[in-house]
Amino acid sequence: MIAKAKSISHGINDLNYITGVSANKKHPERIFHICDNNLPPGLDPSGIWNSMKLTSMSHPRLTNNLIRIEISPAPEHTKDFTPEDWKQLWLDFGEEFDKQEIKDKNGRILSPKTNIKGSKSTVWLHEESGSGIPHLHAAVCRVDEDGNTNNDRNTHLRAQRAAERIARKRGWQTAANIREVSKKQVGKDCLDVLRRMDKWSLNDYFDGLRAKGYDVMTRTDEAGILRGYVLRKGNSKFKASEIGKGRNLMASKLEGTWNKLHNTTEQHTRDDYNHYDYTVYRSGTHRTEIEHDGISYTRFIPEPVMKVFDDSFDYRETENWADLINEASYHFAVAMSFMAFLNVQTYTSGGGGSSDNELPKKRDDLEEEIARARRCAEAARAKIGVVRKRGFRR
Template identity: 50%
Template sequence: MIAKAKAISHGINDLRYITGESQHKKHPEKIYRVLDNLLPSEPDAMGIWNSMQLTLSQHRPIKNSVIRIELSPSPEHTQFFEIEDWQKLWHDFAEEFDKQVITDKDGKVRSCPTNLAGSKYSVWLHTESEGGVPHLHAAVCRIDEDGNINNDHNIHLRAQRAAERVAKKRGWTTAAQVRNSHIHQVNRDCMDTLKSMQSWSWEEYKDTLIRKGYTVHERNDKKGILRGYAIVKGNTKYKASELGVGRNLMILKLPKTWEKLHHKPQGCALKTTFKDSQTEQSFKPSASADYGRYNTYHPDTVPYTLNHGGKGHKFYIPEKVLDCFNDEFDYRIVANTQELTDMAVAIFVGLLETPNVATGGGGGGSQNDLPWRDKDEDDLLWARRCARAASRSLGKKPKTGLKR
């Protein structure tokens, strides 16, 4: 079950919509009144609005005077519902909505309990949606009958949490469970789409996903340049940054991901990489490194597989480290991005000794020239040193054909 909530200024328009009086509603006969709270007997949209205005006019004016709420359970849970069942569902939701206290990360209260129970509202059942999923719409007066304002800070979170709690109490599927069960299929469909493409094309990628039953929302900047996208399946929305591995399905990384899927390796990546380097480098663990720390998943890490000798070595490296390597070895300007990244990761996790490459110059050198990681060294600092070591060993090969 999912829920949405937002404080709005266009209360009368919302009321016309949820009551079916709006001209945009093609099937008002499929919209039913569920219940009213603290309102006259079954008023129309204007009657509800006038009653709310009577309350609002007695207090300081507020811009967003109405709370719009949508509550959508999974259809399998409500197929035998009567109006009384919908009323009970709304009351359960409103109770969970009201009693929450929302705090920030420091424990400071950002939103006190609300009082929908003491506010004027009207709830309606819509069954005319294209998907045929019955759902509730409600319009709630922001000021309750005691003159208190219903706080709208993080109101979307308040609605989501209330829906989750009601679903759990009833043993229903929660929005989080639906999302987690579907995201693996979404990832597979995205990767299969990339694999099926003979050449990289955003339009082909988007159109193929649409044919698979998804809706693709593009995000363009003021100049019309595509900066991001999201995929929608049913009532669930997935941002590109939430998909794939290491955010490899984001708009800027899609071309590189396509290239990796269509790359034809000439032998083992690590073996070829180090054989071609000017400094022959043996593939063996660093004596001073504890690479076992990267063998298990931790929060904010992403999987990375290194292939050598016909075997795959899977590690979990901090996401910020992979981002560092992606920035340092930008595939748009560096031809041997994959080889450089593989070597940098191998050095980072301790699977490979740091290449002994002369850095030039005289003197005694510095701590940054040492071939091992200091025990107190930050991940990002060590990652930058690994990137520099890989660059010195293999050299950055610029892509040809980029200059005019």
């Protein structure tokens, strides 16, 4: 599910659009009224706008006095929806929207909680004329019925987070999930093209991607050297830096990635890398949210590894245990994985008579992961230090 939100000043134009009064659309949509909140019944767009402006008069300096919201669930999730179902979706969304409190990395509040549930609003369902795909439009007054202003800083982020939460609660795929799955597929397609090339050629690489249905847009410098490229398929665009592992599909690294894929001494690179892939759930793993340099990662770390981190940084004695575990988890599941893909070493099984190119046995996998977890814990300790809780004595 995708949601967008923005505060605007031209409220009457938006109200004309979402209620179907505007005749400017080349392909008019089917439009249905879903619900109103804190508004008298039977108002036309002008009446709604005047009512909202009247509420906003207590804040004469407020320029953008209306929040425009659009909610677009996947069609397969709403194919049997009744008007009551759409109303409930809006109510659920409004509740999650109001829960959001946007903070910066230091915990300072950038945008406090809103109260759109206690504000005047009107909600309408649109069905696209050609495809019939439904989506909700809402117009919400910036000032609630108690005279408080609904903060509009980072309102787009507030809407995205609300949509993600609603989708998770209902078991729907989120926009982030869909894009993440798409990114993985694009990366696989790129590696497949590289793997099929018997010699390195940038033109052959791009031709192979076009054969798979991608539009390729390149960026070169004044000397004609390729500096970047973007792949587009349908409505989705992906920068080279977004796909692959460890940015191995960026323009500057493409030839090196091709060499690794075709190096006979590293023919098991792909399989060995999968040994380090913690982006998918496996039995016995723990879902972990990792923050590093302003970027969030979701990884599934083996439970024995998490136990190593918990034992290394006991919350009862360590003040910054959460930061240390976060740093150790990053090294283990993100940084080490990238390094493994770029420079995978072959393994020896630890048992007699096994080939050096065989993947480790399960017991050896676990022992190797635990050993690596201890190294990552040491790296975290060395980087940010351990702060003991006041009064703690060993």
